[in-house]
Amino acid sequence: MPTFVYMERCDGCGHCVDICPSDIMHIDKTYRRAINIEPNMCWECYSCVKACPQNAIDARGAADFAPLGHSVRTLREPEKGTISWKVKFRNGHEKNFVSPIRTTDWGSIPAPTELPPPSDEEFESQVLAHEPDALNIVGGVPTLTSDQFRKGVI
Amino acid sequence: MGLFSRSKTHFVDSDVLVIGGGMAGCGATYEARHWGRDLKIVCVEKANIERSGAVAQGLYAINCYMGMQWDENQPEDRVRYARNDLMGLVREDLGYDMARHVDSTVHMFDKWGLPMMKDPESGRYLREGKWQIMIHGESYKPIVAEAARKAATEVYNRIMVTHLLMDEKKENRVAGAVGFNVRTGDFYVFRAKAVIVAAGGASHIFKPRAVGEGMGRTWYAPWSSASAYALPIEVGAKMTQMENRIVLTRFKDGYGPVGAYFLHLKTYTENAYGKEYESTWYEHTKGLVGDYIDMHPVPTCLRNHALLEEVKAGRGPIRMVTKEAFQDPHKETVGWENFLGMTIGQAVVWASQDIDPKHTNPELTTSEPYVMGSHATCSGAWASGPEDFAPDEYQWGYNRMLTVDGLFGAGDTIGGSAHKFSSGSYTEGRIAAKAAVKYIKDMGRDVPQVSEDEYQGLKKKIYKPLENYEVGRNQITGGTVSPSYIQPMQGLQRLEKIMDEYVGGISSHYMTNEPLLTRGLELLATLKEDLEQLGAEDLHQLQRAWELHHRLRASESVTHHTLFRKETRWPGYYYRGDHMKLDDEDWHCFTLSQYDRNTGDWELEKAPVYHIID
Numbered sequence: 214m215p216t217f218v219y220m221e222r223c224d225g226c227g228h229c230v231d232i233c234p235s236d237i238m239h240i241d242k243t244y245r246r247a248i249n250i251e252p253n254m255c256w257e258c259y260s261c262v263k264a265c266p267q268n269a270i271d272a273r274g275a276a277d278f279a280p281l282g283h284s285v286r287t288l289r290e291p292e293k294g295t296i297s298w299k300v301k302f303r304n305g306h307e308k309n310f311v312s313p314i315r316t317t318d319w320g321s322i323p324a325p326t327e328l329p330p331p332s333d334e335e336f337e338s339q340v341l342a343h344e345p346d347a348l349n350i351v352g353g354v355p356t357l358t359s360d361q362f363r364k365g366v367i
Numbered sequence: 368m369g370l371f372s373r374s375k376t377h378f379v380d381s382d383v384l385v386i387g388g389g390m391a392g393c394g395a396t397y398e399a400r401h402w403g404r405d406l407k408i409v410c411v412e413k414a415n416i417e418r419s420g421a422v423a424q425g426l427y428a429i430n431c432y433m434g435m436q437w438d439e440n441q442p443e444d445r446v447r448y449a450r451n452d453l454m455g456l457v458r459e460d461l462g463y464d465m466a467r468h469v470d471s472t473v474h475m476f477d478k479w480g481l482p483m484m485k486d487p488e489s490g491r492y493l494r495e496g497k498w499q500i501m502i503h504g505e506s507y508k509p510i511v512a513e514a515a516r517k518a519a520t521e522v523y524n525r526i527m528v529t530h531l532l533m534d535e536k537k538e539n540r541v542a543g544a545v546g547f548n549v550r551t552g553d554f555y556v557f558r559a560k561a562v563i564v565a566a567g568g569a570s571h572i573f574k575p576r577a578v579g580e581g582m583g584r585t586w587y588a589p590w591s592s593a594s595a596y597a598l599p600i601e602v603g604a605k606m607t608q609m610e611n612r613i614v615l616t617r618f619k620d621g622y623g624p625v626g627a628y629f630l631h632l633k634t635y636t637e638n639a640y641g642k643e644y645e646s647t648w649y650e651h652t653k654g655l656v657g658d659y660i661d662m663h664p665v666p667t668c669l670r671n672h673a674l675l676e677e678v679k680a681g682r683g684p685i686r687m688v689t690k691e692a693f694q695d696p697h698k699e700t701v702g703w704e705n706f707l708g709m710t711i712g713q714a715v716v717w718a719s720q721d722i723d724p725k726h727t728n729p730e731l732t733t734s735e736p737y738v739m740g741s742h743a744t745c746s747g748a749w750a751s752g753p754e755d756f757a758p759d760e761y762q763w764g765y766n767r768m769l770t771v772d773g774l775f776g777a778g779d780t781i782g783g784s785a786h787k788f789s790s791g792s793y794t795e796g797r798i799a800a801k802a803a804v805k806y807i808k809d810m811g812r813d814v815p816q817v818s819e820d821e822y823q824g825l826k827k828k829i830y831k832p833l834e835n836y837e838v839g840r841n842q843i844t845g846g847t848v849s850p851s852y853i854q855p856m857q858g859l860q861r862l863e864k865i866m867d868e869y870v871g872g873i874s875s876h877y878m879t880n881e882p883l884l885t886r887g888l889e890l891l892a893t894l895k896e897d898l899e900q901l902g903a904e905d906l907h908q909l910q911r912a913w914e915l916h917h918r919l920r921a922s923e924s925v926t927h928h929t930l931f932r933k934e935t936r937w938p939g940y941y942y943r944g945d946h947m948k949l950d951d952e953d954w955h956c957f958t959l960s961q962y963d964r965n966t967g968d969w970e971l972e973k974a975p976v977y978h979i980i981d
C-alpha cells in the first residue's frame with residue numbers, strides 16, 4: 214500500500230513532506246509536485262494522506278501481495294474531531310466507518326509550568342508530575358521493600 | 368577537509384537533551400519541564416514529533432493500565448504477568464516501578480482529550496482484556512506531541528542523531544550528541560548535562576516476509592532503526608537480553624495485530640482442516656521448557672511455537688475464526704476500526720484480496736524477528752533501578768541511568784522491562800526525566816565539556832557517504848552497480864540476509880546454532896568494512912546510511928548475545944539447535960554485553976535475576 218500522488222490535484226504545498234515519518238515524500242524538481250521516492254520504505258501509515266489539504270494522496274496495495282482494484286480512503290477533520298474511512302473491496306463491496314479523534318480543543322493542553330512548582334519534598338520522593346492525585350488512589354505511590362526480593366529460579 | 372564536511376555547524380546547549388520524540392521521548396520532555404522549571408530542555412527528532420515513532424498512525428488500545436482506582440490490578444500483578452510471559456526473566460524492579468506510575472499517565476491522556484472508550488454500565492474504561500483498555504487513538508501521537516511542545520524549550524525536527532559525545536574531562540560521562548539536518552544538511556552539535564535516549568526499537572534487522580514493494584509493510588515501523596541501541600553501545604553502555612528478539616503472530620501480509628481479536632472479539636485459531644491445534648503440542652513443548660508451559664496465560668513465544676510446529680507438520684495455514692464473531696455488527700465494526708486506527712495496511716490487504724472476515728477466516732502467520740524493549744520482549748540497555756527498593760546489583764546511580772554517567776533511557780531503549788507498551792514507555796520517559804533533573808541538580812558546576820577534536824572527527828565521518836558517491840559515481844556510466852561503493856538499500860538487504868540465514872530468521876524457522884552464529888559474525892564484520900564505502904546520493908540516503916550503521920551495530924549485539932546464551936529460553940522466538948532445551952540451572956540469569964570502541968571487542972557476562980516473593 215505505498216502512496217502515490219494524483220498529478221492534477223497536488224499543488225506542491227509540502228505538507229506531506231513535512232509529516233512523513235519515513236522521509237519519503239519529496240517534491241519532484243521537474244513537476245514541482247510531491248512523489249513517494251522510496252515506496253518500499255512506506256509503512257502505509259497514512260500520515261501524509263491525512264495531512265494533504267488537496268486529498269491528492271492515495272495508497273495502492275503493495276504489488277507483491279495486493280491485487281489491484283481496491284481502495285481505502287480517509288478524511289480527517291480535526292475541527293469536527295472525527296476521522297472517516299471508506300473501504301472499497303476489489304469486488305466492489307464497500308464499508309464505511311467514522312471515529313472520534315479528540316474530546317478537547319486542539320492546543321488546549323496546559324503546559325507543565327501551569328501546575329504549581331513542586332516542593333523539595335516531592336522532588337526527593339517517588340512522585341511524578343500530577344501524582345499522587347492523578348493516581349486516583351489513597352495511600353500515595355505504592356512501594357516495596359528490598360527484602361521482598363530474592364535471587365534465582367522462581 | 369572533505370567536500371561536504373564544510374557544511375555549517377550549529378551548537379545547541381541544553382541541560383536535558385531528549386533524543387527521539389516518540390512516546391518515551393514526549394513523556395521525558397513533559398516531565399523534565401515539571402521538575403526542571405528553569406532548565407533548558409531540548410528534544411531532537413529525526414522526523415516530525417507530530418507523527419513520529421511506532422504510534423505515527425495511532426493505536427486502538429492502551430495495553431498497559433492497572434486500574435488501581437477500581438482495584439482491577441496492582442503493580443505486583445503486572446510483574447507476575449511480564450515474568451511469566453518472558454519465561455522468568457525480567458527486571459522486576461523496573462516493571463514494578465513503571466506499573467505503579469502508569470495509571471497517572473493514562474489519566475493525563477484522558478484529560479488532555481484522547482477519546483477513551485467507557486463501559487456504559489460501570490463507567491470505567493472499557494477493557495479489551497485484563498490489561499488493555501480501548502481508545503479511539505487516531506490522534507494519540509498528535510495529542511502527546513502537543514504536550515511535549517508546550518514543555519520543551521526547543522524541539523528540533525528532521526535531525527538524525529548519529530553519535531553521542533563523551534566528556535573530555537571525566538571518563539565514562541556523556542556530554543551531548545551530534546547529528547545532521549536531513550533537509551539542509553547542516554551539522555548539529557548538542558551539548559548537554561544529561562542525555563535521555565528514547566529512539567525506539569528496531570525493524571529491518573532480519574529479512575522481512577515481503578519480497579519487493581511491500582518490504583516497508585513490516586509490523587514495527589520501518590523507521591525504527593535501532594538508534595536506541597547503537598548510540599549507547601558505541602559509548603560503552605552495557606546492554607542486556609539482546610538475544611530476546613520478538614516474533615509476532617499477526618494477520619498475513621498486513622501484520623494486523625491480533626490482541627483485540629482474541630481478547631475482545633473472542634475469535635480463536637484453527638489449522639487448515641478446522642482443528643484446534645495448540646493443545647496437541649502440549650507434551651512436546653513441556654519436553655523443551657518444563658513447567659513454563661503451564662503458566663497462565665501461556666507465554667507468547669510458546670503460542671508461536673505451537674503455530675510453527677503445526678505449520679511444519681503440514682497443516683497450515685493457520686486461520687483466525689472470525690466468521691462467527693463478525694455476525695455481530697458491533698464486533699464487526701470493532702474489528703475493522705481496530706486496523707484503521709493502527710494498522711491501516713491490513714485493511715488494504717483484505718480489501719484487495721476480497722477477504723471479508725464475516726465470510727472468510729483470514730490467515731495468520733509469524734513475522735520476522737524485531738528487536739525492542741517495550742512489547743512482549745525486553746532487549747535493551749542495562750539500567751539502574753528505582754532508589755526506594757531496587758536490589759544493590761541493579762542500582763548504581765539515578766533511576767533509568769545506563770552504565771554511562773548522565774546517560775538515561777526509556778521505552779524501547781531500556782532492557783529487562785517488557786510489556787510497557789505505549790503508556791508504559793511514556794511513563795518510563797517521565798521516570799527517566801525526573802532522575803535526569805536530579806542528576807543535573809546534584810552535578811553543580813562540574814559540567815561536562817565536549818572536545819572539538821571529537822565532534823570535528825565525527826563531522827568528517829558523517830558526511831563521508833556523500834563523498835564516496837560523488838567520487839565513485841564519476842567512474843561509471845550510470846546505474847546502481849559500482850565497484851567502489853554500495854548504496855544504503857543494498858547494504859540493508861545484505862544485513863537482513865545475513866541475520867535471516869545465520870541468526871535465526873524466517874527462512875530457517877528461527878533456528879540457529881554456534882557454527883551459524885560464528886559465521887554470521889564473520890559476515891557482519893565484512894559488511895562493517897563495506898559500510899565505510901557506503902555511497903549516498905543525497906541527504907535522504909545519508910539518513911538511510913546512518914540508520915544502516917545503527918542497525919548493523921545492534922545486529923552484532925544480537926548475534927553475540929545469542930551465541931552467549933547456551934539454551935533455548937524462548938522457543939517460538941528463536942531456537943539454538945545445539946541447545947534445544949531451556950536450562951534454568953545455568954541460564955536463569957540476564958546476559959550483559961559491553962562493546963569497547965577502542966578495540967572493537969565485545970565482552971559478555973551474566974547478571975542475577977531477582978524475584979518478588981510469591
Ligand SMILES: Cc1cc2nc3c(=O)[nH]c(=O)nc-3n(C[C@H](O)[C@H](O)[C@H](O)COP(=O)(O)OP(=O)(O)OC[C@H]3O[C@@H](n4cnc5c(N)ncnc54)[C@H](O)[C@@H]3O)c2cc1C
Nearest residue numbers: 387389390391413419420421430528566567778779788789
Ligand atoms: C503496529 C503496532 C501496534 C501497537 N499496538 C499497541 C497497542 O495497541 N497498545 C499499546 O499500548 N502499544 C502498542 N504498540 C507499542 C507502542 O507503540 C510502543 O511500545 C511505543 O511506541 C514505544 O515507545 P518508544 O518511545 O520507545 O518508541 P517510539 O514511539 O517508536 O519513538 C522513537 C522515536 O525516536 C525517533 N528516532 C529514532 N532514531 C532517531 C535518531 N537517530 N535521531 C533522532 N530521532 C530518532 C523516531 O523517529 C521516533 O519518533 C504498538 C506498536 C505497533 C508498531
Ligand code: SF4
Nearest residue numbers: 223224226227229265
Ligand atoms: S500535501 Fe498534498 S498538495 Fe501538498 S505537496 Fe503533498 S500531495 Fe501535494
Ligand code: SF4
Nearest residue numbers: 233255256258259261
Ligand atoms: S503513508 Fe506514511 S510512510 Fe508512507 S509516504 Fe505517507 S507518511 Fe510516509
